[in-house]
Amino acid sequence: MADRLYLIKEGEISLKGGNRNLFEKRLRHNIKDKLRPYHSEIDKQKGRLYAYIEESAPKELVEKALATTSGITGFAEAHRTEKDMAAIEETARKILPGAFSPSGSFRITVKREDKAFPFSSKDIAIRLAEVVHELYPELTVNLDDPDNTLTCEIRNEAYLYTGESRSVGGLPVGTAGKGMLLLSGGIDSPVAGAMMAKRGMKADAIYFHAYPYTSEMALEKVRTLASLIAPYMQGLRLFVVPFTDGQVYIRDNGYEEEATLMFRASMMQTAERIAKEYGATALITGEALSQVASQTLDAMSFTDSMTDLLVLRPLLGMDKEEIIIRARGIGTYDTSILPYEDCCVVFSPKHPITRPIKEVARRHFEELGMAPFIEKAVRETIIYSYDAMGRESKDE
Numbered sequence: 502m503a504d505r506l507y508l509i510k511e512g513e514i515s516l517k518g519g520n521r522n523l524f525e526k527r528l529r530h531n532i533k534d535k536l537r538p539y540h541s542e543i544d545k546q547k548g549r550l551y552a553y554i555e556e557s558a559p560k561e562l563v564e565k566a567l568a569t570t571s572g573i574t575g576f577a578e579a580h581r582t583e584k585d586m587a588a589i590e591e592t593a594r595k596i597l598p599g600a601f602s603p604s605g606s607f608r609i610t611v612k613r614e615d616k617a618f619p620f621s622s623k624d625i626a627i628r629l630a631e632v633v634h635e636l637y638p639e640l641t642v643n644l645d646d647p648d649n650t651l652t653c654e655i656r657n658e659a660y661l662y663t664g665e666s667r668s669v670g671g672l673p674v675g676t677a678g679k680g681m682l683l684l685s686g687g688i689d690s691p692v693a694g695a696m697m698a699k700r701g702m703k704a705d706a707i708y709f710h711a712y713p714y715t716s717e718m719a720l721e722k723v724r725t726l727a728s729l730i731a732p733y734m735q736g737l738r739l740f741v742v743p744f745t746d747g748q749v750y751i752r753d754n755g756y757e758e759e760a761t762l763m764f765r766a767s768m769m770q771t772a773e774r775i776a777k778e779y780g781a782t783a784l785i786t787g788e789a790l791s792q793v794a795s796q797t798l799d800a801m802s803f804t805d806s807m808t809d810l811l812v813l814r815p816l817l818g819m820d821k822e823e824i825i826i827r828a829r830g831i832g833t834y835d836t837s838i839l840p841y842e843d844c845c846v847v848f849s850p851k852h853p854i855t856r857p858i859k860e861v862a863r864r865h866f867e868e869l870g871m872a873p874f875i876e877k878a879v880r881e882t883i884i885y886s887y888d889a890m891g892r893e894s895k896d897e
């Protein structure tokens with residue numbers, strides 16, 4: 502086969518019992534979906550998937566596809582050969598030039614699944630270390646923290662690879678139901694979405710747009726964020742909800758210190774409407790406890806009571822620094838910090854209430870009568886779609 506081979510490591514799936522097949526099937530489907538134009542074929546052997554991908558597939562694209570797929574802990578481009586010691590050494594000689602840094606250290610890792618193979622793990626390691634020495638005379642052995650690693654796995658065939666990339670871990674998207682992510686242009690919500698995708702959740706996203714208070718640029722930014730997180734979610738829809746009228750109404754008719762709360766209550770109800778229409782059974786937000794006034798226990802307890810959908814807040818116990826590390830990890834940080842303000846900031850009261858009494862806030866919300874605004878916003882929602890590699894199309 503002239504195809505390129507990628508060895509893929511499953512993480513948590515291998516701990517699954519009776520329903521393991523289901524998870525594996527979904528993972529294969531997800532990988533194939535991302536690499537559809539390249540006729541990928543996927544084989545399976547204990548704890549490993551082997552993806553054969555057409556030589557014409559750009560390496561960058563294949564690696565992006567695998568690095569964003571949950572259910573995979575790591576992957577490497579591998580070279581297979583007969584289970585014959587001379588052939589294994591030959592393959593090492595072929596793939597090593599250029600693959601290692603010429604100074605520093607190395608180790609050989611051997612996984613000998615086929616116990617009938619006549620060489621022990623140690624023998625294999627010694628033979629391969631000799632090959633490394635021929636090609637890289639300056640490298641020393643370091644088993645604990647090597648600069649370079651050559652791995653040899655003896656299974657149905659022998660597989661050799663250097664350099665392993667890490668992937669998302671977790672469980673394949675599509676095995677844990679579907680959520681609706683409230684996606685703002687900030688740092689937090691894209692991370693929240695990616696975290697739920699890592700646990701196998703499929704998700705679409707909603708953005709409340711308050712044009713012209715928030716600019717076209719703010720929308721562009723959210724669209725970019727949607728395209729960046731789409732690969733983690735195996736594709737998603739972005740619902741852009743125009744909510745300017747509703748926000749202006751709240752500003753002009755509500756209690757100033759409750760404005761954010763009233764807006765958030767409207768968001769919950771609007772999101773619930775769209776979620777139910779598109780088969781999502783939970784809402785996902787990027788809230789973290791006490792990060793801002795509307796993220797206190799009392800405030801969240803009030804906004805929770807505005808919907809009967811489960812509200813997931815995967816960042817609740819994280820601080821900003823941890824969230825930023827994750828945002829960098831998924832590649833959304835640089836976009837999130839672009840300066841266009843989000844609508845909450847524009848309409849934020851100077852002294853927002855931090856300890857609302859749920860019953861009182863609920864009564865005030867009812868008195869505002871937001872239903873017509875919510876109706877209209879849902880009707881005027883615009884949908885963008887992103888495929889599993891993050892390519893955008895606009896639904897008409």
Ligand code: ATP
Nearest residue numbers: 683684685687688689690707708709786787788845
């Ligand atoms: P983020 O960094 O995600 O914007 P934040 O710390 O700025 O979060 P808030 O602005 O209070 O916090 O928003 C809290 C959560 O509410 C966000 O994480 C997001 O899930 C949701 N949210 C806020 N604004 C919007 C919006 N305009 N459209 C959709 N969801 C929003």
Ligand code: MG
Nearest residue numbers: 685687843845
């Ligand atoms: Mg925000």
